[in-house]
Amino acid sequence: MRIVVDLNRCQGYAQCVFLAHEVFRLSGEETLTYDPNPDDARRLQVERAAAACPVQAILIDRLEGAQPRSVTS
Amino acid sequence: MTVPARVAELVRDFKANGRIVIVGASLAGLRAAEALREEGFSGPLTIIGDEPHEPYDRPPLSKQVLKGWVPADHTELPRLRELDAQWRLGVAATGLDRTAKQVLLADGERVPYDRLLIATGTRARQWPNPTEAALAGVYTLRSRDDAARLRQALAAGPSRVLVIGGGFIGCEVASVCRELDIPVTLVERGSAPLVGALGGVIGEIAAQMQRDHGVDLRCEVGVLSLEGDASGHVRRARLSDGTTVEADVVLASLGSIRNVEWLEGSGLAAGFWGVGCDAGGRAFDINGVVTDSVYVAGDVARAPHVLYEYQFLAMEHWDNAVLGAQVAAHNMVSLEPDYRPHLLLPGFWSGQFGVNIKSVGVPPFGDEIVFTQGSAKQRRFAAAYGRRGRIVAAVTFNNGKWLEYYGRMIEQSAAFPPPLPGWDRPDDMKPIAADFPEPGVPTATSDVVLTGHDPNQRTAEFRPRGR
Amino acid sequence: MVQETPWQQALRNANRANPYPFYEEMRKTPVSRQPDGTYVVSTYRELVELLHDPRVSSDTRKRPGAIPGVDPFEATIITEDPSEHDVDRRRIMRHFGPPERPDMITDMEPEIRLIFTELLDGMKSKTRVDVVDEFAFPGPVTVICKVLGVPLESIPLFHDWIETALDGLDLGPEASDPEQQRRLAAVSARVAEMRQFLADLFDQYRKQPGPGMLSGMGNDDGPEGRLPGGSLVSNAMLMLFAGHETTVNLIAHSVLSLLRHPDQLEKLRRRPELIVPGIEELLRFESSVQFWHTRSALEDIEIAGTTIPAGSTIFVCYGSANRDPLRFAHPDKLDLERPDNQHVGFSQGIHYCFGAPLARLEVQIAVSEFFRRVQNPRLVEDPPPYRHNQIFRGPRHVLVDIDGIRD
Numbered sequence: 034m035r036i037v038v039d040l041n042r043c044q045g046y047a048q049c050v051f052l053a054h055e056v057f058r059l060s061g062e063e064t065l066t067y068d069p070n071p072d073d074a075r076r077l078q079v080e081r082a083a084a085a086c087p088v089q090a091i092l093i094d095r096l097e098g099a100q101p102r103s104v105t106s
Numbered sequence: 107m108t109v110p111a112r113v114a115e116l117v118r119d120f121k122a123n124g125r126i127v128i129v130g131a132s133l134a135g136l137r138a139a140e141a142l143r144e145e146g147f148s149g150p151l152t153i154i155g156d157e158p159h160e161p162y163d164r165p166p167l168s169k170q171v172l173k174g175w176v177p178a179d180h181t182e183l184p185r186l187r188e189l190d191a192q193w194r195l196g197v198a199a200t201g202l203d204r205t206a207k208q209v210l211l212a213d214g215e216r217v218p219y220d221r222l223l224i225a226t227g228t229r230a231r232q233w234p235n236p237t238e239a240a241l242a243g244v245y246t247l248r249s250r251d252d253a254a255r256l257r258q259a260l261a262a263g264p265s266r267v268l269v270i271g272g273g274f275i276g277c278e279v280a281s282v283c284r285e286l287d288i289p290v291t292l293v294e295r296g297s298a299p300l301v302g303a304l305g306g307v308i309g310e311i312a313a314q315m316q317r318d319h320g321v322d323l324r325c326e327v328g329v330l331s332l333e334g335d336a337s338g339h340v341r342r343a344r345l346s347d348g349t350t351v352e353a354d355v356v357l358a359s360l361g362s363i364r365n366v367e368w369l370e371g372s373g374l375a376a377g378f379w380g381v382g383c384d385a386g387g388r389a390f391d392i393n394g395v396v397t398d399s400v401y402v403a404g405d406v407a408r409a410p411h412v413l414y415e416y417q418f419l420a421m422e423h424w425d426n427a428v429l430g431a432q433v434a435a436h437n438m439v440s441l442e443p444d445y446r447p448h449l450l451l452p453g454f455w456s457g458q459f460g461v462n463i464k465s466v467g468v469p470p471f472g473d474e475i476v477f478t479q480g481s482a483k484q485r486r487f488a489a490a491y492g493r494r495g496r497i498v499a500a501v502t503f504n505n506g507k508w509l510e511y512y513g514r515m516i517e518q519s520a521a522f523p524p525p526l527p528g529w530d531r532p533d534d535m536k537p538i539a540a541d542f543p544e545p546g547v548p549t550a551t552s553d554v555v556l557t558g559h560d561p562n563q564r565t566a567e568f569r570p571r572g573r
Numbered sequence: 574m575v576q577e578t579p580w581q582q583a584l585r586n587a588n589r590a591n592p593y594p595f596y597e598e599m600r601k602t603p604v605s606r607q608p609d610g611t612y613v614v615s616t617y618r619e620l621v622e623l624l625h626d627p628r629v630s631s632d633t634r635k636r637p638g639a640i641p642g643v644d645p646f647e648a649t650i651i652t653e654d655p656s657e658h659d660v661d662r663r664r665i666m667r668h669f670g671p672p673e674r675p676d677m678i679t680d681m682e683p684e685i686r687l688i689f690t691e692l693l694d695g696m697k698s699k700t701r702v703d704v705v706d707e708f709a710f711p712g713p714v715t716v717i718c719k720v721l722g723v724p725l726e727s728i729p730l731f732h733d734w735i736e737t738a739l740d741g742l743d744l745g746p747e748a749s750d751p752e753q754q755r756r757l758a759a760v761s762a763r764v765a766e767m768r769q770f771l772a773d774l775f776d777q778y779r780k781q782p783g784p785g786m787l788s789g790m791g792n793d794d795g796p797e798g799r800l801p802g803g804s805l806v807s808n809a810m811l812m813l814f815a816g817h818e819t820t821v822n823l824i825a826h827s828v829l830s831l832l833r834h835p836d837q838l839e840k841l842r843r844r845p846e847l848i849v850p851g852i853e854e855l856l857r858f859e860s861s862v863q864f865w866h867t868r869s870a871l872e873d874i875e876i877a878g879t880t881i882p883a884g885s886t887i888f889v890c891y892g893s894a895n896r897d898p899l900r901f902a903h904p905d906k907l908d909l910e911r912p913d914n915q916h917v918g919f920s921q922g923i924h925y926c927f928g929a930p931l932a933r934l935e936v937q938i939a940v941s942e943f944f945r946r947v948q949n950p951r952l953v954e955d956p957p958p959y960r961h962n963q964i965f966r967g968p969r970h971v972l973v974d975i976d977g978i979r980d
Contacts, residue, residue, distance in 0.1 A: 034184075035182050035183065035184035035185070036184055037163050037183055037184055039424075039425070039428075040165065040424070040455045041423075041424065041425045041453040041454070041455060041464075043455075043506070044506050044507045044509075044510075045462060045506050045507065046925050047670065047671050047672075048929060048930060050670070050671040050672075050675050051670050051671065051675065051678050051679070051930035052678075052679065052930060052933075052934075054671065054675035054676050054679065058175075058671075058672075058675070059671045059672040059675075060169075060457055060460060060672075061457075061459075061460030061461055061462065061504070061672070062460070062462070062504050062663070062672070063461075063462035063504045063506055064457035064460065064461070064462040065457075065462075066166070066169055066170045066175070066457065067166075067170070068170070068175070068176050068180065069162075069163055069166055069176065069180060069181045069182070069183075070176075070180035070181065070182055077846075077849075078679075080846070080849050081849050081933075081937075084849045084850045084852075084853050085853070085929070085930070085933055087915070087919065087921055087925060088915065088921075089913060089914070089915045092184055092186060093184055094184035094185055094186075095184070095185060095186055095187060096185040096187070096188060478627070479627055479655070480655070480656065481656070486656070486659070488627075507625065507922050507923050508625060508627060510625050511622075511625045511626055511627060514622065525628060525872055526628075526872065527627035527628060528627060528628045528629065528630050528635075528654070528870075528871025528872060529627070529630060529632075529654040529655055529656075529871070530627070530654065530655035530656045
């Protein structure tokens with residue numbers, strides 16, 4: 034699956050780290066890093082993290098398995 | 107039919123049958139495409155990108171990717187909705203024919219459009235000496251492929267990494283090197299790292315942070331040349347102070363160059379500063395007249411900003427790509443009076459040496475700085491930038507929860523210095539010079555470049571190439 | 574008699590079950606001055622703004638005329654300002670979450686699940702249950718005891734102390750009633766007993782370290798040192814109390830709200846994964862902490878056309894902000910799939926609920942399991958009786974008739 038965190042919005046509440054620590058990590062006290070393409074098996078954890086984000090900064094792919102193919106002419 | 111009814115009919119018809127082409131398949135291009143569909147545009151939509159990859163996110167490249175946690179190809183951006191677009195990936199746009207309304211592709215094809223969005227972004231500035239730049243072990247960092255290559259080089263355990271340029275990318279790479287316990291030297295021509303983006307006062311704090319983490323930091327020094335060994339691998343750099351640095355990996359982080367060459371001859375106000383446009387994303391032509399069919403978004407766009415004396419700003423920030431794309435997309439399928447302005451209060455972040463650096467506003471617009479909360483010594487603080495008695499920007503180190511307070515003050519053009527906090531006051535709360543480099547001093551580190559570029563004063567003879 | 578303000582009316586005991594019409598009235602003046610000089614913030618935007626304003630203090634000791642030692646939450650992370658707050662919160666967080674212990678809460682999931690499973694098993698022979706006494710209370714209190722390392726045998730003891738303390742606190746027009754004065758008089762002795770109980774526990778753990786946060790906190794020599802003794806006990810009391818009371822109310826309210834909204838309950842039954850966004854909506858809909866009372870302005874603050882003078886007490890009303898129609902479309906509608914649900918049920922800013930991840934996990938498990946296993950639950954009385962406390966608002970009992978418990 035694919036995710037992106039709007040780190041301008043992120044205020045370092047770390048709720049996502051509590052709920053999906055394999056996907057989201059703190060580097061130091063406040064710096065959030067994450068795996069943008071976590072394994073699909075982690076979807077429930079990631080959904081929990083996204084729902085819990087106090088500033089709703091986590092965006093999740095809404096198109097499971099429907100990625101575009103590259104088309105070159 | 108009344109005129110308003112005819113206009114409404116026109117918009118409806120365009121949304122159903124118009125042809126839209128987006129050049130640039132990165133964050134801005136993707137979000138613009140999604141926004142167009144969200145706006146109800148159902149006509150043919152083509153997205154052209156020179157890289158063979160689907161749109162990916164760049165901020166992780168200099169952090170979790172380089173560190174080795176996340177592979178470079180695990181950075182693809184999430185899709186927020188179905189697009190039903192035709193993707194032309196791996197083929198660059200090479201020209202624009204505004205008369206015929208066609209985008210020219212590297213493979214010779216011409217793609218017709220009714221509305222065009224330019225979102226070609228920037229690329230890394232290469233080490234200026236081509237022979238030295240071609241040495242094995244010399245890298246730049248902008249694309250996913252760049253990150254994969256540099257990661258591989260770091261994973262091989264180099265004896266020392268030399269980072270040329272103390273902007274955000276350079277500092278983040280130096281930070282990753284230290285986390286990986288790789289010796290690293292950072293050379294910055296200015297007085298301190300981050301000086302172009304945040305000024306000398308904050309730069310000094312960043313410098314101390316680097317030294318505390320074992321970075322061999324050399325400021326006010328330039329790299330004169332890179333030298334390779336017999337096999338063509340870089341081995342050392344000669345610095346302007348007469349010293350040499352032995353390094354087998356060199357990162358040239360010299361800032362970015364806007365991808366505008368393909369627009370040469372198109373008659374647009376495109377040059378090294380980017381593509382000039384109004385605050386609604388509508389591109390200016392070479393005479394400074396706004397066009398109706400060409401739009402710009404993302405790093406390559408340069409638009410006047412109401413909060414900053416209507417100066418033209420290019421904001422190479424993530425949020426600018428997202429919001430700029432959404433505004434441009436809305437305006438592409440709208441007519442007056444439904445145009446929307448792109449009134450972003452810019453913000454950015456950088457994680458380095460365990461510290462979360464966040465900023466809001468345009469720091470280089472300020473000439474004074476005042477510490478408002480916390481302790482610079484502990485690297486937990488907030489500081490505000492001022493110009494002519496009003497607050498124009500703020501920065502926090504590990505104090506991000508307070509940043510929105512300053513953002514609101516900047517939006518309201520509140521007085522500088524801002525009111526005193528009730529607690530956690532810094533030892534010294536006197537405004538001092540923010541110490542930005544003089545304009546024209548090349549630091550190659552600034553993410554936000556301010557110019558007084560005024561399209562009306564440019565003439566039609568202007569030639570962007572060869573500068 | 575002088576007409577009461579909407580805020581005073583909202584605080585009246587009789588209106589505990591439904592303060593929302595008064596909140597609606599309050600939101601017409603986003604920041605309103607009360608007859609006693611307190612300022613109440615009822616709208617979302619202004620509330621969030623003040624939570625991020627460094628001129629606002631959470632420290633009751635900084636108020637003019639403050640008498641130290643009265644507020645049971647004094648010298649805890651919820652009533653401290655930076656930088657003391659930041660240091661103390663990090664000292665405690667080391668034993669609870671990231672960066673040092675990112676997996677502690679998720680690792681507890683099986684144990685939490687078992688606790689609620691056993692509570693539901695215990696209802697098997699019944700046709701009528703009290704959701705509060707038999708489910709919403711015993712679950713979280715067991716969990717917090719395990720998290721902190723408080724012996725389960727002491728639950729009845731501190732439950733009684735906490736109930737007394739909760740009943741004693743009244744910030745509304747009924748505070749001066751003789752009966753309420755009598756309740757208030759009982760509080761300080763109870764708080765003292767609770768402090769002693771926790772101080773003894775820390776002593777024990779110092780001699781013989783054990784599992785749980787208290788032992789960790791009492792013996793820790795982290796990079797920023799240990800919390801000083803008094804602060805250690807105060808914060809332990811805060812965690813023991815806030816670590817379950819709010820969760821009890823949230824579970825009870827969640828069951829109540831879903832039984833009141835059969836369409837949403839039906840949706841949840843069909844799509845159990847909706848519990849994840851659903852909990853956020855339930856937090857918005859019936860916030861466990863309705864407002865918070867310890868903030869004050871340290872400078873004059875201009876906001877929403879009002880100047881809050883330096884020294885004024887500020888009440889931030891989460892329960893009202895979460896129903897602000899300027900932020901939430903159709904705010905009085907329960908919508909488990911509500912988009913862009915940036916509620917303030919756990920506050921925002923530096924005082925964001927410390928235990929939020931634990932509460933979320935508990936409530937997700939508890940509410941999911943309750944509705945998965947309890948057959949045909951029907952509310953016996955609506956509205957149910959409410960507890961006295963205005964801040965930690967929740968039903969005293971939620972009686973439900975049931976047809977049985979599924980396996």
